Amino acid sequence: MIVIEGCAVATVDAAGTEHADGHIVVAGDRIVAVGxxxxxxxxxxxxxDGRGCLATPGLVNTHHHLYQWATRGYAQQEILFGxxxxxxxxxxxxxxxxVHAAASAGLAQLALSGCTTSTDHHxxxxxxxxxxxAAEIDAAAAVGLRFHPCRGxxxxxxxxxxLPPDSVVEDTDAALTATKDAIDRFHDPSPGAMVRVAVAPCSPFSVTPRLMREAAELARSEGVRLHTHLAETVEEESYCREVHGCTPVEYAEDLGWLGENVWLAHAVHLDAPAIARLGATGTGVAHCPSSNGRLGAGIAPxxxxxxxxxxxxxxVDGAASQEAGELGAELRQALYLARLRGGPAALSARESLALGTIGGARCLGRADELGSLEPGKLADIALWHLGGLGHAGIEDPVAALVLGPAAPLRLLLVGGRAVVQDGSLSTVDVTRVATDLARAARRLR
Structure with a gap:
C-alpha cells in the first residue's frame, strides 16, 4: 500500500470535503481511505511525505488533437476557418x-501539468x-495515462x-467501417480500463448529415460515447443557419446528437434554449478556454x-491552437474567462477545480471511477507542491493551485502507478520525446 500524508486534501466529492492536514491510502489501483x-x-x-502539498484528483482532459503538437505556431492571427x-x-x-511523436510529446506535457486521463479527437x-x-494509443501506454481516443x-x-480539401476526407462507408473496427480493436468497457474509444465525426462543416446520424447509431449500438465539435464560432453558426436552416444545437438534436452519452467540444455560441436543451438531455461540454482565446472564438457561457x-x-484542445499543451493552467483560464463574461462571482476556484476533475469524469461517463478522491475510486491522484516562492503566503491551498503560477508535481499517480515524481516523468525520456517531435515537425514543414 501507498500512504500520502501530511498534505492538504481537496477530495472534490459531492460534499466538497477538504482536509487541511490529511492522508490518502492506496491499495493496488484503488483508493481505500481518505481522512x-x-x-x-x-x-x-x-x-x-506530503507536507507543503495539496492532493487533488488527477485532472481529466476532455478535448485534444494530439497530432497537432507537430504543427504548433502556424496561422497565428487567424480565426478558426482561416x-x-x-x-x-x-x-x-x-x-x-x-502521430506517435506528437502524441508522446503532448501526453508527456499533459502528465507534467497534472493530467491523469486524456481524450484525443483524431x-x-x-x-x-x-x-x-494505434500509434497514439501506444504513446499513451508508454507515458502511462488513462486514454479515451475518439475515432474521428x-x-x-x-x-x-x-471546409476541408479532398486530401483529408474519407468515404462515408469507409469511415463508418473504420470506426467500428477501432471500437472492436481498442475499446475496453471493463472497470478501471486504461483505453476506451468514442465515436467522433469532426464538425457540422466537415461531415455529412448521413455520417453524423449513422455514427450516432453505431455508437449507441456498440455502447460507446459520442463526441464532436459544436457551436465553436459565429462562422459555424452562420454556416448551420445557411445550409441547414437551424442553429448548431438544433442541427445536432435533429441528428440524434444530444444525450447523456454525448459531450460536445467548445459550445461557445449558445442561446438560452440551446443551453436548456443541453441541460435537459444531460449532454456534456468540453470547455477549452485557452484555445477559444487563441482563435478569438469567444467565451463559453x-x-x-x-x-x-x-x-x-x-x-486543452489541439496544440496548434493551444501551444502550451498544459491542462493545469486551464483551471485559471476557465476562472478568468468566466469572470470576464459574468463578473467576479461567476466561477470560484473550487468550481474551476471541479471542472478539471469530476466535471471531466462526468463528460466521459466515468464519474463512478474518476474525478474525486473517495474510497473505491481509481487511484488517479495529483500531489501539487505549493511550498515554493510562487505560492508562499496564499493560505487557501485550492486558491493557490488555481490562481497561482503553475504548481510543480510532487507526485502523479495513475491507477496507483507513479507517472511523475518530483516534477519529472518516470515513464519516458523527455529529451528523446522532444527530439523525435522536433524531427517530425521539421519533416512536415
Missing part, C-alpha cells in the same frame, strides 16, 4: 510516425498514413460544400451551463 490527520494503520506501507484552411494541407501529410487519416490511432472522421470536402446542470469539463 484527516496522519495515517495510523499498518507501518509496512510506503509513505509519501486557421483550418492553412493547416489542412499540412495535416494531409501526417502518418503514424508523426479525425485526419491520410491515405497511406498507416495506423495513427470527415466526409464533406470543399467541393461538396464543406460556463456559469449558465452549470446552472442548467450541464456536465462541463475542461479541454
Amino acid at each position: 484527516a490527520g496522519p495515517y495510523t494503520g499498518d507501518e509496512s506501507v510506503t509513505r509519501v 486557421w483550418l484552411r492553412e493547416l489542412y494541407p499540412i495535416w494531409a501529410r501526417i502518418d503514424e510516425g508523426t 479525425y485526419v487519416f491520410p491515405r497511406g498514413g498507416g495506423d495513427p490511432l 472522421s470527415m466526409d464533406l470536402s470543399e467541393k461538396d460544400g464543406g 460556463v456559469r449558465d451551463l452549470l446552472d442548467a446542470r450541464v456536465p462541463v469539463g475542461l479541454g
Whole structure:
C-alpha cells in the first residue's frame, strides 16, 4: 500500500470535503481511505511525505488533437476557418510516425501539468498514413495515462460544400467501417480500463448529415460515447443557419446528437434554449478556454451551463491552437474567462477545480471511477507542491493551485502507478520525446 500524508486534501466529492492536514491510502489501483490527520494503520506501507502539498484528483482532459503538437505556431492571427484552411494541407501529410511523436510529446506535457486521463479527437487519416490511432494509443501506454481516443472522421470536402480539401476526407462507408473496427480493436468497457474509444465525426462543416446520424447509431449500438465539435464560432453558426436552416444545437438534436452519452467540444455560441436543451438531455461540454482565446472564438457561457446542470469539463484542445499543451493552467483560464463574461462571482476556484476533475469524469461517463478522491475510486491522484516562492503566503491551498503560477508535481499517480515524481516523468525520456517531435515537425514543414 501507498500512504500520502501530511498534505492538504481537496477530495472534490459531492460534499466538497477538504482536509487541511490529511492522508490518502492506496491499495493496488484503488483508493481505500481518505481522512484527516496522519495515517495510523499498518507501518509496512510506503509513505509519501506530503507536507507543503495539496492532493487533488488527477485532472481529466476532455478535448485534444494530439497530432497537432507537430504543427504548433502556424496561422497565428487567424480565426478558426482561416486557421483550418492553412493547416489542412499540412495535416494531409501526417502518418503514424508523426502521430506517435506528437502524441508522446503532448501526453508527456499533459502528465507534467497534472493530467491523469486524456481524450484525443483524431479525425485526419491520410491515405497511406498507416495506423495513427494505434500509434497514439501506444504513446499513451508508454507515458502511462488513462486514454479515451475518439475515432474521428470527415466526409464533406470543399467541393461538396464543406471546409476541408479532398486530401483529408474519407468515404462515408469507409469511415463508418473504420470506426467500428477501432471500437472492436481498442475499446475496453471493463472497470478501471486504461483505453476506451468514442465515436467522433469532426464538425457540422466537415461531415455529412448521413455520417453524423449513422455514427450516432453505431455508437449507441456498440455502447460507446459520442463526441464532436459544436457551436465553436459565429462562422459555424452562420454556416448551420445557411445550409441547414437551424442553429448548431438544433442541427445536432435533429441528428440524434444530444444525450447523456454525448459531450460536445467548445459550445461557445449558445442561446438560452440551446443551453436548456443541453441541460435537459444531460449532454456534456468540453470547455477549452485557452484555445477559444487563441482563435478569438469567444467565451463559453460556463456559469449558465452549470446552472442548467450541464456536465462541463475542461479541454486543452489541439496544440496548434493551444501551444502550451498544459491542462493545469486551464483551471485559471476557465476562472478568468468566466469572470470576464459574468463578473467576479461567476466561477470560484473550487468550481474551476471541479471542472478539471469530476466535471471531466462526468463528460466521459466515468464519474463512478474518476474525478474525486473517495474510497473505491481509481487511484488517479495529483500531489501539487505549493511550498515554493510562487505560492508562499496564499493560505487557501485550492486558491493557490488555481490562481497561482503553475504548481510543480510532487507526485502523479495513475491507477496507483507513479507517472511523475518530483516534477519529472518516470515513464519516458523527455529529451528523446522532444527530439523525435522536433524531427517530425521539421519533416512536415
